[in-house]
Amino acid sequence: MSKEVGITVSKNDNFSEWYTQVVIKTELVDYAPVKGLIVLRPDGYSIWESIKESLDKKLKETGHRNGFLPVLIPESLLAKEKEHFEGLNPEVFWVTQSGNSEIGDRLALRPTSETLAYSLFSKWIRSWRDLPLKINFWNSALRAEIKGTKPFLRTSEFLWQEGHTVHATKDEAEKEVADILELYKKTIEEELAVPVITGKKSEKDKFVGAVYTDTLESLMPDGKALQMGTSHFLGQNFSKPFDVKYLDENNVETFAWQTSWGVSWRLIGGMIMIHGDDKGLVLPPKVAPIQVVIIPIYYSNDEKENVLQTACQIKDSLSNNDIRVHLDDREQLTPGFKFNDWEMKGIPIRIEIGPKDIAKNQAVLVRRHNQTKTSIEMDSLTEKISSELKNIQKEMFDAAKKILDERVVKISQYQQFKEELDNGKMIDCSWCGNQTCEDKIKEETGADLRVIPSNNTKAETCIYCKNSGTTNVLFARGY
Amino acid sequence: MSKEVGITVSKNDNFSEWYTQVVIKTELVDYAPVKGLIVLRPDGYSIWESIKESLDKKLKETGHRNGFLPVLIPESLLAKEKEHFEGLNPEVFWVTQSGNSEIGDRLALRPTSETLAYSLFSKWIRSWRDLPLKINFWNSALRAEIKGTKPFLRTSEFLWQEGHTVHATKDEAEKEVADILELYKKTIEEELAVPVITGKKSEKDKFVGAVYTDTLESLMPDGKALQMGTSHFLGQNFSKPFDVKYLDENNVETFAWQTSWGVSWRLIGGMIMIHGDDKGLVLPPKVAPIQVVIIPIYYSNDEKENVLQTACQIKDSLSNNDIRVHLDDREQLTPGFKFNDWEMKGIPIRIEIGPKDIAKNQAVLVRRHNQTKTSIEMDSLTEKISSELKNIQKEMFDAAKKILDERVVKISQYQQFKEELDNGKMIDCSWCGNQTCEDKIKEETGADLRVIPSNNTKAETCIYCKNSGTTNVLFARGY
Missing domain, CATH: 3.30.930.10 (Bira Bifunctional Protein; Domain 2)
Incomplete structure (x- = not known):
């Protein structure tokens, strides 16, 4: 590409x-x-x-x-x-x-x-x-x-x-x-x-x-x-x-x-x-317009017929199991071009199928979100892909959750406030409940009080005015 | 009501x-x-x-x-x-x-x-x-x-x-x-x-x-x-x-x-x-927000409990079979009031269930579109209602088609044109293809050329100018 x-x-x-x-x-x-x-x-x-x-x-x-x-x-x-x-x-x-x-x-x-x-x-x-x-x-x-x-x-x-x-x-x-x-x-x-x-x-x-x-x-x-x-x-x-x-x-x-x-x-x-990543979109399976794309790989007309036939069978089997599947049988485009194209579009699973795979009664499965590659047996391909789609959905959420958890930092000193914001963090701190402090923080750091979390823990003194805090809250810069 | x-x-x-x-x-x-x-x-x-x-x-x-x-x-x-x-x-x-x-x-x-x-x-x-x-x-x-x-x-x-x-x-x-x-x-x-x-x-x-x-x-x-x-x-x-x-x-x-x-x-x-009819809407089952309404009928608290229990069972059974069903258990309203209410709203099937019905292990089914009433066995109730909904859909279409067919009249004399329009008919006639005739007909009768039907039969002389007709067409007054 x-x-x-x-x-x-x-x-x-x-x-x-x-x-x-x-x-x-x-x-x-x-x-x-x-x-x-x-x-x-x-x-x-x-x-x-x-x-x-x-x-x-x-x-x-x-x-x-x-x-x-x-x-x-x-x-x-x-x-x-x-x-x-x-x-x-x-x-x-x-x-x-x-x-x-x-x-x-x-x-x-x-x-x-x-x-x-x-x-x-x-x-x-x-x-x-x-x-x-x-x-x-x-x-x-x-x-x-x-x-x-x-x-x-x-x-x-x-x-x-x-x-x-x-x-x-x-x-x-x-x-x-x-x-x-x-x-x-x-x-x-x-x-x-x-x-x-x-x-x-x-x-x-x-x-x-x-x-x-x-x-x-x-x-x-x-x-x-x-x-x-x-x-x-x-x-x-x-x-x-x-x-x-x-x-x-x-x-x-x-x-x-x-x-x-x-x-x-x-x-x-x-x-x-x-x-998303540098290659483009990464779509969670549940909302991906196409969940699985099949790329046939062949170098001669003999191979082509055989490979396309198997690719079609895979497509039908997935489709019959309510998986949104697309077979990319475009002529004149290399497999490499197609890989890049569908990676940019964020399709969760790519299936590569060529003569060697057919000989071994398997196919190659590539996951978009973590770029891992596995060989899968042809006989259990549909079940395997169904469960992979569920795994990917969960892994994507878990990875994003881990990042979020790491990026919410609890601080009690206002000196740290701006520095942590500049590090891309969301600030977990105490707040007295007065809009004056909220306004001052916005003015001095650009951060808004985004949310007073439901799972509110006991608060300490207000990060800004040092009066006794009524609640702990999350600040961040916003869209 | x-x-x-x-x-x-x-x-x-x-x-x-x-x-x-x-x-x-x-x-x-x-x-x-x-x-x-x-x-x-x-x-x-x-x-x-x-x-x-x-x-x-x-x-x-x-x-x-x-x-x-x-x-x-x-x-x-x-x-x-x-x-x-x-x-x-x-x-x-x-x-x-x-x-x-x-x-x-x-x-x-x-x-x-x-x-x-x-x-x-x-x-x-x-x-x-x-x-x-x-x-x-x-x-x-x-x-x-x-x-x-x-x-x-x-x-x-x-x-x-x-x-x-x-x-x-x-x-x-x-x-x-x-x-x-x-x-x-x-x-x-x-x-x-x-x-x-x-x-x-x-x-x-x-x-x-x-x-x-x-x-x-x-x-x-x-x-x-x-x-x-x-x-x-x-x-x-x-x-x-x-x-x-x-x-x-x-x-x-x-x-x-x-x-x-x-x-x-x-x-x-x-x-x-x-x-629709004088009582209100008549909805085809496929688009009715509610396809079946159940009206429980009772005159004492003892009866009430028993009747409502059976009504709920019917509701669950229909609902489990993807039938859109509603149990009208509103208090203080008579069955008669409810009948009228749901008839006005055009619900295709009404099920009446009272102590006598329960004793006979049956229920009463009333069809909105033709006002017919049948007793149905409790044991086959769900299947019976499923097939009734299909029948009603078909009967409603067939009845409407019969009326349409009767109301499209073929004429060859322009004298009849306005009279038939006034009778609420759609006019099937020949037309030379010139807009002048189309305009004249509109001016004199208020009818538009609605459609040149796909299943076009060989045409005769133009209904208006009497030149040789090129096509047969349908005229009617329009919305």
């Missing part, structure tokens, strides 16, 4: 350029003609489909149902929950014309659907019988990005799901917030092999409309934290202005308790950064 | 009002705060998910893959294919502001994605190896509706899929157009139990950018035809302005041949109109 075709920078040398080359050259995405917007090509969309399928199944099993909301929201409605609206305002795309006519009340392109959904919920909900209401929307959100475009991480339109639930009691709503966080964690760790740390956002970084925000944070190889998803307890902050209330069993009118939560295609960006 | 809750007009007396009541009262849809826009509630979205799942599977089996395109298209790009653009212009929503800034080149909300997709295809396609390219997008399209909102049929944003393919040869592209038409027909007839007539649109009614447009037409109970989907042969009409070309096997640069095709949630509207 020529230098132009493959990835031309190393992940360590220029992480940002490496990332861009990987997502573009492996044909996951392309840029759209409007700044800030991207297109998903089939391999990129296929990864989103896998995430969606897995999460959608879990949501349905827990009683959530999908719906559809239009992308246009009138300005008057968006402005109804003022605090929430002001944060979004600079990012909103406005429709002001339809055909050749001006529109009176400007229409916002959905930055998020709380206001629209809750104006409807207030009509739909009458009594306790209608609760809980648990609806999810697979759609896209639009928020104008003024900084440079970064596929999956910073785009003006992004694919996501937004869930919105309404409950009769505070406890039930809080349980939903926690259940969703668990369900997200399971999806991200099991499907994308990306380990996450769960907990709460600080008051400063919570969703403006929420009472509190639960978050899932992961740490990228450049030492920056990436927020992978959020689950908000909205309390009655929206139910009051939007009149979402119900008649309880005693016929008393009561304001409902609400939650909202979402994950976006940003998950794909995190997965690429965590697992 | 009180008059207010149920459907209060008859389908024959006021078809339009009946339709609106059905879609709103059965909680399929609701109106959004912006005129022309609707929301899909879970039962409505679930029908769309069934259609999507069935069609998506067929598309993937035939080598199509999904992608994502942003909703915003720059005006300059939209204007590149002028003819195509002029037709759409009055319906386009324009984004002119982002946050508080004005945008230079206005951004259109996707009315359809030909221009955006093909500007990308021209970058992606280099050689014959890259062909065919067969990509599909499940998204929504936005076209400002000035006439009144009609859920599923006339809305300013609608869910659809748009497929776009590129081929090396004209023949291959034309085969794709025909294959997609078949695949649509199969989906519409087998999933929605709606019979369609396939064929070509006239020059006047084809998609402006196409060489020709294949269509699927169905006939609604009010005598109006509904276009259920289209498949366009684009020839090289777009590949030339958008520079979609490839190097062939002899290294010669060649313009590619293209197709585009789509179906929308309009399919759901057609299905509701065809099958």
Whole structure:
């Protein structure tokens, strides 16, 4: 493969350029003609489909149902929950014309659907019988990005799901917030092999409309934290202005308790950064559009026929066992070119099959994530590959988890703070709970309070002000 | 059920009002705060998910893959294919502001994605190896509706899929157009139990950018035809302005041949109109969110326990056999109320189970589509219901097909034309091929040439001008 075709920078040398080359050259995405917007090509969309399928199944099993909301929201409605609206305002795309006519009340392109959904919920909900209401929307959100475009991480339109639930009691709503966080964690760790740390956002970084925000944070190889998803307890902050209330069993009118939560295609960006290497993508088997690629190796026409026949048999056998397999029978390309091509695309397993392998009734299996090579018996090939795919998924997660654990460092002296950040670490320390300290740390080191972990240990004195600490927290620079 | 809750007009007396009541009262849809826009509630979205799942599977089996395109298209790009653009212009929503800034080149909300997709295809396609390219997008399209909102049929944003393919040869592209038409027909007839007539649109009614447009037409109970989907042969009409070309096997640069095709949630509207009755929805089993509802019947607490236990057993058994089943165990509601409620919602099968049934080791099965009632043995209940669901699907299609066949009338005298239209018929007649006659007929009767059927029989003299006819065609008034 020529230098132009493959990835031309190393992940360590220029992480940002490496990332861009990987997502573009492996044909996951392309840029759209409007700044800030991207297109998903089939391999990129296929990864989103896998995430969606897995999460959608879990949501349905827990009683959530999908719906559809239009992308246009009138300005008057968006402005109804003022605090929430002001944060979004600079990012909103406005429709002001339809055909050749001006529109009176400007229409916002959905930055998020709380206001629209809750104006409807207030009509739909009458009594306790209608609760809980648990609806999810697979759609896209639009928020104008003024900084440079970064596929999956910073785009003006992004694919996501937004869930919105309404409950009769505070406890039930809080349980939903926690259940969703668990369900997200399971999806991200099991499907994308990306380990996450769960907990709460600080008051400063919570969703403006929420009472509190639960978050899932992961740490990228450049030492920056990436927020992978959020689950908000909205309390009655929206139910009051939007009149979402119900008649309880005693016929008393009561304001409902609400939650909202979402994950976006940003998950794909995190997965690429965590697992990719200098050769390109490394895809976890569960989300790989192709899990196994078969490369036939032959040097004469006689050999070709025999090799292709065996390759086809392997392909059929894998395919019949629900393994996503591709036979690369392109003519005029060398096996070496094909190896590089599929390695760049991150396909988890490569099977090489040539005349010598056939003579020995075996094939060669090469794993993308750790570059190891094994010979496998033809007779047990399908079972062996099935179990290898499971092993690879687990090994990729375990390796990423080990790195994450090593990179979260506990410190008690503020002098060490910046140095450890510069080493690409996430800082585990104590914090007094005052935003002043949080702001000062941000100002002096560039780090945000990413998460107040759920498995909170007893805290010592605040890393910044030395007053007695109320909680231990994680700081890092962020995306 | 009180008059207010149920459907209060008859389908024959006021078809339009009946339709609106059905879609709103059965909680399929609701109106959004912006005129022309609707929301899909879970039962409505679930029908769309069934259609999507069935069609998506067929598309993937035939080598199509999904992608994502942003909703915003720059005006300059939209204007590149002028003819195509002029037709759409009055319906386009324009984004002119982002946050508080004005945008230079206005951004259109996707009315359809030909221009955006093909500007990308021209970058992606280099050689014959890259062909065919067969990509599909499940998204929504936005076209400002000035006439009144009609859920599923006339809305300013609608869910659809748009497929776009590129081929090396004209023949291959034309085969794709025909294959997609078949695949649509199969989906519409087998999933929605709606019979369609396939064929070509006239020059006047084809998609402006196409060489020709294949269509699927169905006939609604009010005598109006509904276009259920289209498949366009684009020839090289777009590949030339958008520079979609490839190097062939002899290294010669060649313009590619293209197709585009789509179906929308309009399919759901057609299905509701065809099958619904005075009591409300009648859903074909394959797309019904709930296929079987179980109503327990008891008059004392002793009976209740026993009946609910049996009802639960039935539910579990059906559920384990992948039947979508719901046990309506709501307290304080009479069985009669529940019967009406689920009939309005169109659930294909109702199972009634009471102490007498249990004593006889049987249950009562009531079919929604033809209101028939049978006793079924408890021991074979699951198998019986599985086969009943298949029967119902088939019977619903057969009944609709019989009606369609009866309502297409062959005439040769123009005097009969308007009279038969007024009887709610679709007119099968000969046509000379001149648009003048087509226009005159439209002017005098309000009917459009809906389709030039594929199974074209030899034609006689033109119904209008009496010149020798070139083809036989179907006219009807349309939605």
